[in-house]
Amino acid sequence: MTVLDDTPAAAPAPGPAPASSRRPVKGNPWLPTLRGTLLVTQIELMRRRPTAKGWIFYGLLFAGIMAIGMFAAAQSDGSKNSMLLELVLVMVLGAGLLVAPSLSATSLNGDSSEGVLAPLQMTRLTAGDLAVGKLLASWLFALAVLLTTTPLLVYAFSRSGWHWDELLLVVAVILLVVLTATAVGLAWSALAARAVASVSLAHLTTGFLLLGTLLLFFFTQPLISVTVTETSRSFDWDQFTVEQEAAVDAWYMNGDVAAFDEVDVHDITCSVQDGGWEHGVARTERTAWLLLANPVVLIGESSPIVNYLTWDEDGRAAPGLFAEMHRAVSDARIGPSEEELQDSVSWDECADLVASVTGDYSAYEDNGWEQEQEANSVYPRAPWLGLGVQAALLLGSMWIVIARLRVPYKKLRQGTRVA
Amino acid sequence: MVATTTAAVTTAAVSARGVARSFGSVQAVANATLEVQPGTVTALIGPNGCGKTTLMLMLAGLLRPDAGEIRVAGADPRHDAAAVRDAIGWMPDQLGSWDNLTCLQTLTLMGRGFRLSTHEARERGAALLGTVHLAEFADRPTRVLSRGQKQRLSIARALMNDPAVLLMDEPANGLDPRSRVELRTLVRELAAEGKAVLVSSHVLAELDEMVDDAVFMSKGRTLGDEIAAKVADAKTRYRIGTLDDDLLRAVLTEGQIAFDDEPAGMVIRVGSEADAAQALAWLMSKNVPVHRFGPAGSALEQTYMTMEEERR
Numbered sequence: 001m002t003v004l005d006d007t008p009a010a011a012p013a014p015g016p017a018p019a020s021s022r023r024p025v026k027g028n029p030w031l032p033t034l035r036g037t038l039l040v041t042q043i044e045l046m047r048r049r050p051t052a053k054g055w056i057f058y059g060l061l062f063a064g065i066m067a068i069g070m071f072a073a074a075q076s077d078g079s080k081n082s083m084l085l086e087l088v089l090v091m092v093l094g095a096g097l098l099v100a101p102s103l104s105a106t107s108l109n110g111d112s113s114e115g116v117l118a119p120l121q122m123t124r125l126t127a128g129d130l131a132v133g134k135l136l137a138s139w140l141f142a143l144a145v146l147l148t149t150t151p152l153l154v155y156a157f158s159r160s161g162w163h164w165d166e167l168l169l170v171v172a173v174i175l176l177v178v179l180t181a182t183a184v185g186l187a188w189s190a191l192a193a194r195a196v197a198s199v200s201l202a203h204l205t206t207g208f209l210l211l212g213t214l215l216l217f218f219f220t221q222p223l224i225s226v227t228v229t230e231t232s233r234s235f236d237w238d239q240f241t242v243e244q245e246a247a248v249d250a251w252y253m254n255g256d257v258a259a260f261d262e263v264d265v266h267d268i269t270c271s272v273q274d275g276g277w278e279h280g281v282a283r284t285e286r287t288a289w290l291l292l293a294n295p296v297v298l299i300g301e302s303s304p305i306v307n308y309l310t311w312d313e314d315g316r317a318a319p320g321l322f323a324e325m326h327r328a329v330s331d332a333r334i335g336p337s338e339e340e341l342q343d344s345v346s347w348d349e350c351a352d353l354v355a356s357v358t359g360d361y362s363a364y365e366d367n368g369w370e371q372e373q374e375a376n377s378v379y380p381r382a383p384w385l386g387l388g389v390q391a392a393l394l395l396g397s398m399w400i401v402i403a404r405l406r407v408p409y410k411k412l413r414q415g416t417r418v419a
Numbered sequence: 420m421v422a423t424t425t426a427a428v429t430t431a432a433v434s435a436r437g438v439a440r441s442f443g444s445v446q447a448v449a450n451a452t453l454e455v456q457p458g459t460v461t462a463l464i465g466p467n468g469c470g471k472t473t474l475m476l477m478l479a480g481l482l483r484p485d486a487g488e489i490r491v492a493g494a495d496p497r498h499d500a501a502a503v504r505d506a507i508g509w510m511p512d513q514l515g516s517w518d519n520l521t522c523l524q525t526l527t528l529m530g531r532g533f534r535l536s537t538h539e540a541r542e543r544g545a546a547l548l549g550t551v552h553l554a555e556f557a558d559r560p561t562r563v564l565s566r567g568q569k570q571r572l573s574i575a576r577a578l579m580n581d582p583a584v585l586l587m588d589e590p591a592n593g594l595d596p597r598s599r600v601e602l603r604t605l606v607r608e609l610a611a612e613g614k615a616v617l618v619s620s621h622v623l624a625e626l627d628e629m630v631d632d633a634v635f636m637s638k639g640r641t642l643g644d645e646i647a648a649k650v651a652d653a654k655t656r657y658r659i660g661t662l663d664d665d666l667l668r669a670v671l672t673e674g675q676i677a678f679d680d681e682p683a684g685m686v687i688r689v690g691s692e693a694d695a696a697q698a699l700a701w702l703m704s705k706n707v708p709v710h711r712f713g714p715a716g717s718a719l720e721q722t723y724m725t726m727e728e729e730r731r
Contacts, residue, residue, distance in 0.1 A: 028500035035534075043528050047517050115515025118481060119576060122509045123532030124501060408483035408496055412442065 030406050032128030040125060040133020044107070045140065062148055069152035076159065080317035082306075085156035088149055089170060090321070093299065096142035096178035097206050101185030104138035105202040108189040108401070127405035131398055135179070135186055142178040146171070161317035166304045173302045173383070177295040180394045181206050187397035190404035209389075213294040217332075220287050225280030228340070232347040233270040244268060248353070257357045265357045270350035277346075285335030289385055292329070298386030300325035308377040309370070323377060330379035331372075431490070432457045432584050432615030433478060438487030439639075440473055447473040449639035451487070455615040455632075457583070460606055462626045463619040464723060465636030471619045472512055474636070475588050478617070479509045492583050505533070508582035512589045514569045516561040522548060522572055523557040526579055533580040540579070547575040550605065552598075566593040574605070585609060585616045591625055603629045623720040633719055635726055642726065649725060653718035655688040657695055659702070660711030670705045686715050 050058065072084050111117040120130060146153075157167055185202035192198040235248060247259035248268060291297050299322070306316045306323035319327070355361050433455040440448045448470040455461045463471050476482040478489060480496030480503040489496055492506035517525055523544050530540025548554045551571040556564060564572060570593050577585060587606075591599050599622070606629055610616050620626055626633070633650060635642040658681075661667045667685055671678045679686040689695045699712050715721065 026499055026502065028498065036532075039528070039531050043517070046524065046528075047519050049519060111515075115511065115513035116517060118511060118513075119509070119515070119529070120532060121481065122479060122504055122507065123529060123580070124504060124534050125532050407481045407500060408477070409481060410483050 028406070030127045030402055032126065032132040036125045036129030037132045037136065040120075040129050041136045041140075043120075044134055044137030048103070048137070048141075058148075065149055065152055069155055073155060080159055080161045082160040082162065082317040082320035082322075085153070085160035085162065085167075086303075086321040088153050088156050089174060089299070092142075092146050092149055092153075092171075093174045093177065093296070095145045096174070097181050098203075099145065100138045100142040100178050100182040101202040101206060102199055103141060103185075104134065104182045105185035105189045105198040106195040107134045107138065108186065108405070109193060109198055110189070110195045113195075121405070121407050127402045127407075130405050131186065131401040135183055135398070135401075138185070139175075139179050139182045142182070143175065146175070159317070160320075161306075161311075161315060162304055170299060170303050173299055173387075176387075176390055176394075177298065180295075180390045180397075183394045183397035183401070187400040190401045209293070209295055213290050213297075217284075217287055217290040220290075221282040221284070222280065224284070224286045225282045226341060227278055228281055229276045229278050229343045230346040231272050231276035231343070232349075233272050233345055233351075234349045236269045236271045239269050251353060251356065255356070260357045265354050268350055268353060270348060272345075276343075281336045281340055283335050283341075284332040288329065288333040288335075291332055292382055292385040293389045295386065295390065297325065297329055298383055298390070300329065301381045301383040301386060305378055305381065307374060309374045319377065326379075326381065327373065327377045329382075330376040333382065334376065334379065431455060432492060433617060434488075434490045435474070435478060436488045438474065438477060438484045438489060440477060440482060440484050446639055448477070448484075451636065451639070451641045452643070453617075453634045453641055455584070455617050457615045458610055458613045459631040460610045460616040460618060460629055462630040462633040462719065463617055463636060464623065464626070464633055464719060465619075469636045470639040471636055472588055475509075475586050475617070475619065479507055479586055480504060481509075505580060506583045508577035508580060508585045510573050510577040510585070510587045510590055512592070514566065514573060516564070516569055516572060518562040519560055521556075521558050521560055522553055522564070522575075525561055525572065526575055529576050530579045535579075543579060543581075544575070547578055550578075551575045552601070567595055567598055570594055571598065574602070578609075583614060585614055587616065587618045589619055589621070591620050591622045599625055623723055624717045627717045627719050630719075633722075635722065637726060646722060646726065649722045650718055652688070653715075653721040655690060656686050656715040656721065657689050657698070657713060658684045658686050658711070658715040659707075659709060660684045662708040662710060667702075667707050670702070670707055674701075674705075684711075 108117065117130075121127075157164070160167075181202070184205050185198070188198040188201040188205070189195075192201060237245065240248065243259075243263050244267065247263045250256040250259050292301065303322040303326070304316075305326065306319045307314055308319055308323075308327065311318060355364065431454040434453070436452050438448060438451045439446070451470070451474050453461070453463070453474075463474070465471050473482065477484045477496070478491060480491070480500045483497060491503045494502040494506070496503045520528070523541065526544030526547060527537065527540045530543055531537060533540075535543065545554075545557065548557050551574050553564075553568060553571055553575065556568065561569065561572060570590065574587075574590060577587070590606075591602060594602060603625065606616055606618065610631075618626065618630065635646045656679075659667060661684075664685070668678075668680070671685065671687070676687060687698065689698055695712075699709070702709055702712075
């Protein structure tokens with residue numbers, strides 16, 4: 001082992017001096033450099049320069065997007081509506097998540113089997129240069145998708161009731177989510193020997209974050225549920241006097257309350273029936289973090305808050321996709337109220353009778369759900385967990401990529417050669 | 420121990436001692452030792468799968484050896500990989516190129532990878548395309564190149580950083596006869612400039628005229644002195660073709676000269692070209708009807724064949 005770690009002799013290297021602008025170096029640097037990263041990005045972009053057919057396809061895509069925009073403008077009645085903007089943003093996200101990881105997931109194992117990776121590793125480019133350069137090159141295609149939709153985005157924004165800084169924030173978060181997915185694709189490309197495997201794994205990872213978190217959230221609900229019992233109270237006919245029975249009968253049969261002039265309605269007794277209905281109430285505040293890890297929820301949590309009651313006065317459009325998502329997620333984060341967690345009486349015949357006799361229905365005028373909806377819609381946003389997940393995935397993926405690109409290789413990908 | 424290491428570092432441009440590397444349970448290189456001096460061409464010869472490419476990858480600093488010592492231009496690829504990469508021109512056995520880019524773009528980008536300025540890299544790329552006779556393809560995409568042309572582009576790529584050490588893995592593969600002769604001339608020129616060149620090849624007759632030294636490999640081991648003795652012996656072997664083999668046999672036996680009786684003709688050993696002239700004159704004086712007299716083929720090939728026979 002001491003032989004292996006023997007430091008190189010200090011004697012000057014023999015042979016001709018290196019050419020011109022190059023200086024001798026020490027060690028085995030791996031950190032990305034600006035110059036090297038830009039060179040790798042340039043190489044990747046030149047290699048993937050679209051052909052004539054590619055430009056035609058791109059032109060058709062652009063025309064299609066413009067047509068959708070003009071159609072939307074023609075249909076518009078001039079009122080504020082954030083739906084179109086949200087759809088454009090979802091489209092940018094979706095296209096980015098499909099395109100960029102597909103490109104990055106083939107760029108290391110693909111290059112390796114084509115035999116064009118090792119020659120680059122044999123230059124002065126560091127593992128970091130190659131990793132970050134390839135990441136940027138793939139990600140720039142997602143940026144191109146965003147730029148293509150710009151005219152539509154600007155038009156949709158003008159009607160959305162959003163502020164421009166809010167739009168910039170959401171666009172930045174979308175680009176971060178795409179960058180992370182691209183890095184994950186690159187990491188799979190560094191780990192898997194075959195391009196088919198790495199592309200599938202990249203999309204599965206994205207799919208898990210998008211759908212898996214939702215499925216986990218729903219399937220774990222039984223684990224966090226508490227059982228509450230709902231009971232009902234009904235007339236205690238056996239305890240009634242003859243007058244009481246006649247009065248209740250009259251109200252029961254034809255809604256006649258005249259008899260209660262003689263009989264005090266408050267003396268009518270009710271009793272709880274046997275059993276009752278048992279059901280679970282999920283304490284979703286314990287698992288709501290699963291939702292916050294979802295990249296689409298992250299985008300909802302980064303978008304502006306729209307109050308469900310006062311949006312019109314606030315100068316906003318009616319709550320759209322993202323506001324609705326924020327409201328639903330907030331509902332899960334807040335969880336059930338104390339009342340919802342306690343055993344309750346769902347129906348009380350005596351209370352019904354009292355209300356119809358006295359004409360006081362105030363107990364029934366429950367607008368609690370409206371207030372709850374408003375409270376949920378303005379509940380503080382929680383983007384930090386989602387951002388943390390994205391940052392951890394991004395840095396972790398790049399760490400894997402750089403570690404796998406560093407030469408001399410200790411280990412090779414299963415079933416591959418160096419090239 | 421340290422003293423010998425330092426000595427090896429200062430004289431040889433490439434040195435490897437006791438290098439080993441395995442992939443899982445497969446021992447690709449078991450024990451390889453070699454030296455390449457500046458200004459010389461060394462051949463690395465061995466059957467398919469004997470570990471030549473793996474050894475070259477370790478010398479280039481792409482693979483980490485499990486054991487042993489490597490020095491390239493005085494640096495250890497394990498710790499000073501950047502210095503090693505700067506000093507090495509590596510021509511891989513796998514021919515890969517960026518399909519969409521032109522030959523000149525490929526070389527320019529490669530040169531910039533070695534921190535040359537764009538202008539410098541383009542100049543050097545254009546000059547090297549001339550050297551490997553690809554100047555007319557400078558602005559054509561590399562996908563139009565034939566196998567041999569790609570091979571030549573690969574040579575130019577390996578020379579972009581003006582390396583002190585050149586590692587060439589099967590450079591003659593797929594080259595037409597003319598390109599092979601040109602490759603031979605180019606390699607000799609590079610050695611004359613002071614570069615240390617290590618060439619692996621199967622075309623042994625080709626190597627004979629190109630190399631100063633040869634390292635044989637078998638089953639992951641470099642063969643040392645005994646194989647060098649065999650090469651030296653092979654160089655002294657002269658084959659005699661006669662119209663009357665029985666007469667030749669009788670003459671040689673009578674003159675007490677040792678000979679190998681091979682189906683293709685008798686083989687004798689002569690020390691030098693002067694000895695050979697003398698031997699031929701003596702045979703003529705004995706009235707042996709000699710119609711052919713000359714070296715018994717490629718020394719490297721003969722050695723390779725004897726090595727292969729031992730393997731079986």
